[in-house]
Amino acid sequence: MITQFLAVSEPVPAGPVVQWGWVTITVANLVVILAMIVVFVLALVLPFPASHEDEDR
Amino acid sequence: MSRVPVSERSSSMESPEHRGSNTWTAALTRWVEGLVPKGQWLPDRQPAYVASWIYVFGVACLASLVVIIVSGLVLTLGGVTWWHTSSVGHFVNSVHLWSVELFFATMVIHLWGKFFMASWRGNRGLTWATGALAFFGSLGTAFTGYLIQTNFDSQWISTQAKDGLNAAGIGAYFNVMNLGQMMLWHVSLLPLVVGAIVTVHLVLVRRRGVAPPIGATDPTASGSQEPES
Numbered sequence: 001m002i003t004q005f006l007a008v009s010e011p012v013p014a015g016p017v018v019q020w021g022w023v024t025i026t027v028a029n030l031v032v033i034l035a036m037i038v039v040f041v042l043a044l045v046l047p048f049p050a051s052h053e054d055e056d057r
Numbered sequence: 058m059s060r061v062p063v064s065e066r067s068s069s070m071e072s073p074e075h076r077g078s079n080t081w082t083a084a085l086t087r088w089v090e091g092l093v094p095k096g097q098w099l100p101d102r103q104p105a106y107v108a109s110w111i112y113v114f115g116v117a118c119l120a121s122l123v124v125i126i127v128s129g130l131v132l133t134l135g136g137v138t139w140w141h142t143s144s145v146g147h148f149v150n151s152v153h154l155w156s157v158e159l160f161f162a163t164m165v166i167h168l169w170g171k172f173f174m175a176s177w178r179g180n181r182g183l184t185w186a187t188g189a190l191a192f193f194g195s196l197g198t199a200f201t202g203y204l205i206q207t208n209f210d211s212q213w214i215s216t217q218a219k220d221g222l223n224a225a226g227i228g229a230y231f232n233v234m235n236l237g238q239m240m241l242w243h244v245s246l247l248p249l250v251v252g253a254i255v256t257v258h259l260v261l262v263r264r265r266g267v268a269p270p271i272g273a274t275d276p277t278a279s280g281s282q283e284p285e286s
Contacts, residue, residue: 032158032162035162036162036165036166039162039166040111040166040169040170042110043109043110043111043113043114043166043170044109044110044111046110048108048109048110050108051108
């Protein structure tokens with residue numbers, strides 16, 4: 001139990017950051033934002049699968 | 058409420074007299090039925106332009122919200138020590154966290170898609186506004202969630218936020234270092250507010266129909282509420 005509480009109380013490291021001038025962002029947050037942009041673009045360009053009902057026509 | 062024998066209730070509920078009666082239950086029924094055009098609460102057909110991945114993110118966001126609420130309810134059953142010290146508690150805590158991550162990611166992509174197609178067109182301004190309110194309400198709910206982790210991370214966040222809120226003059230009313238207050242805001246007050254806003258947003262989406270891409274014909278614009286296939 002004590003070990004578990006010690007594990008809880010350990011500070012979570014923020015991880016590496018990148019900096020451009022006044023902009024500072026963690027690599028983790030930057031990766032998430034870039035992944036969201038990729039998903040957004042893919043959603044615009046990838047074809048949506050046709051429904052079985054449409055295929056029957 | 059008007060008294061009707063049980064045997065006659067089924068037919069009398071559908072009768073024109075019932076529809077026109079002045080009871081508050083009949084009025085409420087008419088109001089609920091009139092919120093959304095007939096057959097549009099759960100439509101099985103949508104305009105052709107909805108067959109695009111960009112229209113998926115609204116419902117993906119809603120699905121994430123369901124997982125957030127269910128995992129959050131499970132966390133309330135076990136409580137703080139449970140989600141810190143048991144493996145099942147860790148798992149449910151992680152499900153809650155990652156469903157929130159997915160919720161915000163899909164909500165923001167939904168926001169980008171709706172922004173670039175100017176989805177407030179066609180008398181959908183209130184739909185856009187309630188979506189924005191749901192976003193800001195969700196931000197508040199997420200921030201209070203960070204405050205109730207009950208670890209050093211949440212202590213750090215709460216002390217930093219306390220400085221800012223004190224400077225804004227609201228630290229005495231919204232005390233981010235008061236765990237009891239933040240816990241209740243996160244598990245009770247804010248979920249109710251966000252739930253109410255999301256419900257209104259969904260009703261408006263069903264009422265006005267999904268926004269068409271720029272240049273596409275909006276089947277609801279001509280006065281007809283029936284979607285095309």
